[in-house]
Amino acid sequence: MRISDARYSRDRMRFDLALRFIQHEARTSTIRQWTGLTDDRIRKLFRTYIVEDGAEGITRHRGKSPQQVSFFTRSPQMRQEAAVLASVCYMLGVMPAARVSDARKSLPGVQRGEALCEAYEVYRQLVGTPRISFEHAVFLVTALARGDELRATHCAGCRGLILVDQGAMPTRGCGSCEENGQERLL
Numbered sequence: 360m361r362i363s364d365a366r367y368s369r370d371r372m373r374f375d376l377a378l379r380f381i382q383h384e385a386r387t388s389t390i391r392q393w394t395g396l397t398d399d400r401i402r403k404l405f406r407t408y409i410v411e412d413g414a415e416g417i418t419r420h421r422g423k424s425p426q427q428v429s430f431f432t433r434s435p436q437m438r439q440e441a442a443v444l445a446s447v448c449y450m451l452g453v454m455p456a457a458r459v460s461d462a463r464k465s466l467p468g469v470q471r472g473e474a475l476c477e478a479y480e481v482y483r484q485l486v487g488t489p490r491i492s493f494e495h496a497v498f499l500v501t502a503l504a505r506g507d508e509l510r511a512t513h514c515a516g517c518r519g520l521i522l523v524d525q526g527a528m529p530t531r532g533c534g535s536c537e538e539n540g541q542e543r544l545l
C-alpha cells in the first residue's frame with residue numbers, strides 16, 4: 360500500500376467511526392477524542408449527514424458529559440442493563456486487559472471505538488427498551504477501565520458479571536440471585 364493510500368484509508372476509518380458516533384448521538388467532544396478529527400471537520404460531517412442524508416431525529420447533546428457511576432447501580436433494572444452492556448464490551452474487546460488510571464486519555468482510539476459501537480449496537484438489540492445512552496456507554500467503559508469507582512466482578516451465586524459501585528453498599532450477587540436468596544451469597 361502506498362503511503363497516500365494508507366493515509367486515505369486511515370482518514371476513511373476516522374470518518375466512518377465519526378459517522379457511527381453521530382448516529383449514536385455522541386457529543387462533539389467525545390467524537391473528537393475517539394476519532395482524532397477536529398471540531399470543524401466533525402461539524403461539517405454532522406451538517407452533511409443531517410442536511411443531505413435527511414437523518415432527522417438525531418440530536419446533538421450539549422452540556423456536561425455523564426460523571427456519576429451511581430447511574431449504573433441506582434436500580435435493579437439499571438444494574439442488570441449496565442451488566443449486559445459491560446459483558447458485551449468485555450466480549451468484544453472494548454475493555455483493556457488491565458486497569459488504566461488515565462482511561463479518559465488512553466482508552467480512545469479508532470479500533471476500540473469501532474468495537475465500542477459494535478458492543479453498543481449488540482446491547483441495544485439484547486435489551487428491550489435500552490436506557491443507557493451512547494455517552495453513558497462511553498462513560499461506563501471509561502469508569503470500568505479505571506476501576507476506582509466502579510468495577511466488574513462475578514456474582515457469587517451464578518458467576519454472571521455484576522457491577523460494583525465502590526461508594527455504595529457492598530453487593531455480592533446479581534439481582535436475580537439476591538431475589539432468590541441464593542445461599543451461596545450468604
Ligand SMILES: [Zn+2]
Pocket residue numbers: 514515516517518519532533534535536537
Ligand atoms: Zn447471580
